[in-house]
Amino acid sequence: MTSIDDARRAPARTGRVVVTGGAGFLGSHLCTELVARGWEVVCLDNFLTGSPANVAHLMGDERFQLVRCDVTDFIHVPGAVDLVLHFASPASPVDYLQLPIHTLKVGSIGTGHALGLAMEKGARFLIASTSEVYGDPQEHPQREDYWGHVNPIGPRGVYDEAKRYAEALTTAYRTTHGVDTAIVRIFNTYGPRMRPFDGRAIPTFIRQALAGEPLTVAGDGSQTRSVCYVDDLVRGILALADSGEAGPVNIGNPSERTVLEIAQDVVAATGSRSRIDFIERPVDDPTVRRPDTTKAQELLGWAPEVQWQEGLARTVAWFRQELATSA
Incomplete structure (x- = not known):
């Protein structure tokens, strides 16, 4: 099994990549890894939910460029581009x-602009979709051929439908214009640089x-989630980007745990004496969520490697440092 360190020693290819939403949680980790692998990275972000602080450590590297840009307006990147990763x-x-209309615009107009850039440059295009396209699933675990159970007019519908539309638009550019596209469906991810x-x-x-x-804890905490450490997710995304596969491909941890178990593990990992309170469950909160990762294993040779307790310890350590610094 190839690790991130192995991939860095022998990258399959390098070139120039545009990462939209590159100053966000996932985008910043992608930018970091791509620079480490030898790519020239153009990071686009409007800083609405991302932050320049997430990529500050890259600012002195000549291979990294940060550009303030709202993808719903227009995307212009001079020069050659080999890969577009759309994570905005x-x-x-x-x-x-809080941003329902902007969310829909990013998924529709923004995706169209990012696809247009890829088509103009002859670049491969990968869109970050989500397990939310499955909604509150009636099939478990979720395979890529499952169409989902989504409420389009519920409070979560703006995100769910934005991503479902983005998948359809990506597919249309592939079949109509011959753009080399890929769709990754990301399941719950955690790690450093998440916002408190x-x-x-x-x-x-x-x-x-x-x-x-x-x-x-929402409800009684019996609802389940699968959680994937960010390093594993980045490795899976870049494996898909490099593969030539179209997807969609689920990337996430197939291990499942309840929300209550996650809360209890956090208490233990932090050494906290906090109690657990139960609050009302949000509307359309999924009861179960776990990926079938067979395609990722068979097509990409990918499987998560970071164990939950290890990833949680790393994440707690980062939060502890960040909160102490901000205080």
Whole structure:
């Protein structure tokens, strides 16, 4: 099995890559890894949910360029481009509930602009889709041929449908214009550079535990999630980008745990004495969520390697340092 370090020693290819949303949580990790592999990286971000601080460590590298850009307006990148990774989008519930129209525009107009750039440059294009396209699934685990169970007019619909439309548009550019495209469906991911107040379970639990506050678990906590450490996710995304496969391909951890178990593990990992409080469950909150990763294993030779306890310890350590610095 190839590790990130192995891939760095022998990258399959390099060139010039555009990463939209490159200053966000996932985008910044992609930029870091691509630079490490020898790519020239153009990072586009409007900093609505991302931050220049996430890529500050790359600013002195001549292979990295940060450009303030809203993909819903226009994308212009002079020179050759070999790969476009489209990761621009509000992605946490807090963000897309506050920015519903922008979320829909990024998934539609922004995806069209990113695809247009790839077509203009003759570049391979990969879009970050999401497990949210499966909605509150009635099939478990979720395979890529499952069409989903989505409420298009519910509060989560702006994100779900933006990504479903983006997948359809990506497919249309492939079949109509011959653009070399790929679709990755990302399942719950965690790791350093998540925002403490982004509303997702793991950063929320860690922030609450480190502050000695009660951990707020939605419902009775029996709903399940699979959580993948960000290094594993990046490795899977880049394997798909380099493969020539069209997808969609699920990338996520096939191990499943309840939200309550995640909260309990966070309490243990932080050494906190926080109690767990139960709050009302959000509308359309998925009951189960776990990827079938057979395609990723067979087509890409990919499987997650970082164990939950190890990844959680790394993430807690990062949050502890960040919160201490900000304080």
